[in-house]
Amino acid sequence: MRRFRSICGAMLAMLLSAGAADAQSTIKVGVSQRDLGAMDPAFGIGNGDEFPIRQVFNVLVGPKDGTTNLKLEDLQGELAERWEMAPDARSFTFHLRKGVQWHRGYGEVTAADVAFTIQRMQDPKTGTAYGSNFRDITAVEVTDPYTVTIRLATPNPFFYAFALAPRFGGYIQSKKAVEELGDKFRHNPVGTGAFEFVSYEPKQKVTFRAFDKYWDGKPKVDTLEVLFLPETAARTLAFVKGDVDMIEGATVPGWQASVVKQKPDTVLDLGRPGAIWGFHLNMTRKPLDDIRVRKAIAHAIDQRVWTAAFGDFVSPIYGIAPQGYYGAMTKDDVPKDDWPFVYDPAKSKALLAEAGFPNGFQIELFVTEREEYKSNVLIIQELLRKVGIQINMRVVEHTSYHNDIRRDLNSMIMYSSGQPPLTQAVLNAFYKSSAIVGKPTRNMNFSHYGDIAGNSDALMEQANQEVDDLKRIAMLKQVQIEILRHVPAIPLPSPAGSWMHNGKTLEIGFPVKAYMGTFTMAKASRL
Template sequence: MLKVAARIACLLFVLWLPLPVMAEESILQVGVGSGDPATLDPHRASATGDMTLIGWIYNALVRFKPGSADPRDLEPDLAQSWETSADGKTWTFHLRHGVEFQGDWGELTADDVVYSLNRSADPKRSTFSSDFASIDSVTRLDDYTVRIALKYPDASFLGRVSNYHGGNIISRKAAEKFGDDFGHHPVGTGPFAFVEQVTQQYVKLAAHQAYFRGKPKIDTIIVRNIPSDGTRELAFTSGELDLMDGKREQRWVDAARKRPGYNVDIFQPGEYRLLHINQNSPPLNDIRVRQAIAAAINVDDLVHYVGKDVGPKGCSIVPPGYLGEDCSVGSYVFDPAKARALLAEAGHADGITLKAIVSNISAQKPFMEVMQAQLAKVGIKLELQVVDHPTYQSQVRRDLSALVFYGAARFPIADTYLSEFFHSRAIVGTPTAASNFSHCAVADHEIEAARVAPDAEGQKAMWKEAQRKIMADVCAIPLFDLRQVWVHSDRLDYGYDLKGALNLAPPITELSTVKPH
């Protein structure tokens, strides 16, 4: 009997032992207000919402350290080392061995790098082709060595092949298979792989199990499209979101900082806001009308509305802090009386009516409404057509808006901004279109000359003259540098100190973690 009792006791003990706990899937829930991504092709994607995901999917030859947007923090990424010739015109990159693409697309080799960089430099396949104008050739020396010959020394070349815009490396096999639809079937080497996109709902990413820096600690990322700021905040407060983009307004930031569980991150680079004036839309082809608009806009009011932490004022059409920014070229002075006089001189004493396509996101619509009220005071009626953000992006690139309020962050040198927004080859609606919404074409010579200037001082002189000409032609009105504002919960640990992110969202890396509820 004692033996039977002992057996029963042992059986009961075994039955009451806790069952092995199945590892809980680690899911990061992200809320964004920018709408559906237009494309996840890194050589095409320029919209803010697209860039968020691009930063998590791809790598480049070199990268910005996670949490930094400082070019001094560039470090090896897909290339483990490189050398530069004495004349600065030849760069040789040695690739890591064993780097796997997401999915079943195999190992990264020099062929993928050569293909990607040639694609980035091709105006027909890349929005950022002008950034690679210095490249003469990209050559595979062997499976793990790439040589890039430049037409002229480019002091910013290493930044151009960083994990940002056209510098991202894609799978040649995947790109050739999917063709123009690659943006809906993205394949990179980054820590997270694309799984699916459900229109107007979410994008799902999964951990890249074979990521060369180690399997990510977060298994799944769900990026939800929540255009309403209030709805997004409610979801965050209730614990349904771990990370969200916040409102880039000082009063909202100040209030959010007081709320439990709201860890507010304000970081660089800012998306520099300009008001582009479309010279292809009469009467804006008359410089006096453009000058009147510049005199009617009170930028200080806008900056006061945004707030000191979130939106410092700009002084030139080149963003604050960029190499080559020059505030000595002169700025526009708020002068309503002058604005009315200029309109009258141009034959519009009774005023004019302009139409503008406006995104409904909080980072744009309120500011356009402020400027609408300012312009009304001098006789300029601004009719706002408010649309969702993807529609806005599409329509302003179809040249349908007289005024375009646009913000962008780029590699922090003057050339990137001047080339994309003010060179004639970037005019919207042309085969080489980028984001020249104003049809500005007065500084092509200086922009091009700066790229091949033999010394830094000559380059800065050309950039200064380009800014002077563009400001004199009133192609766009400098407004403010709108910093990135995100909020993360106590559950999320980035795994690094967040000070900057060129892809405009906190990098989620293999070291990032999210605690279960």
């Protein structure tokens, strides 16, 4: 009888395992974007585009799986087996892996594809938002099908981090496919990644299947689906019920803790270094043109409130760039004398009185309905109310918000963005005079720093070109202190990339610490 039982048990086990092997394994990931923008790396914006792009494409050399660590010694080769930077930091040579195949029979990846990608990204006719990352390139030399050298106009030891890292348009594209598919390439991409594109249903989902010729070995799951679930309530419910294996988080105070409480198997995938949250003060507007008023605002902001609201999801910030960014200020770098970013409501009120506002003042601003913007402004609004500054807020639609702040229409601008994890990148985007909104070269300088209060362009440029690491870091910290003394913006605690997955159904293969959806499912398996 015992033997019979064991035979039955064995047969049952065989049946079950056979069933499991036959079943198509699918991983479902819910993103917060309403719909796909583009899967063409030249046009992808936001996590909902970046995550699919990361599955389909590869970079030459990128950070280790699941990280955003761009330190030279920690990089891992993707399409390039090895690479060298010239000692003067003005040229980079990449040696390509042999035999890497494009999806759907578009042939082998060669140096010509790399040259094509860079030319395409540089060409103004392409119309990519990432063109400026490639501006410094003077020549791309193809030595042989597997060797390519990129030459720069000025020394830039971080060129690879600006231009060639995942997320900032640095993915290598197929010359043949881009030319053949034209505009269709946006929603019908051909890459080299672990998953190849199968289908796209607008506002519903994108489906991918495992690429069996993937250079790093065929993925363990057969199908990957990316679902567009913009409503936080719906996305949360889909995750808690187990309909999706992974979701992009929400930026609402207490939300993560609430999900973990409802679903204890949840694994939080907090990517760091985090994104940038900043509250920019338009210094062309009264009374924000007065340094005393700006200092009063800074002294009214208590960073600890964010920690109380968001917990581990945010980390404190000490300068302009979040912790973990190259050149970021640490707690010890914060000047001791008269630093504006110290919570001191009494001083704030005194400064307001000095500036002629003993009873505070009212100011109008508008903000997008998006959670990460609105939640922050609601917290700031309440903190400023305590010192007598009343913010009259108008909530507007996200796209028109982005248009209007770039037309210099707002007085105080909440901005949430991802940048390459380098202090230089943050400075260039927000504090260079050429980046001031309203100028043709505008980027995201909403405060008008550079034209008003102070100008740090020369120091920034000097830091960009400095080849010595220690000197460069010291200069970057010096620029941050110089800028912040004028209080053109209030840097807010930095949010981690917020994803979470079901620990019972999904194993990603490595801890996810990369930000902005730049991690692959190449090593993922269903449990």
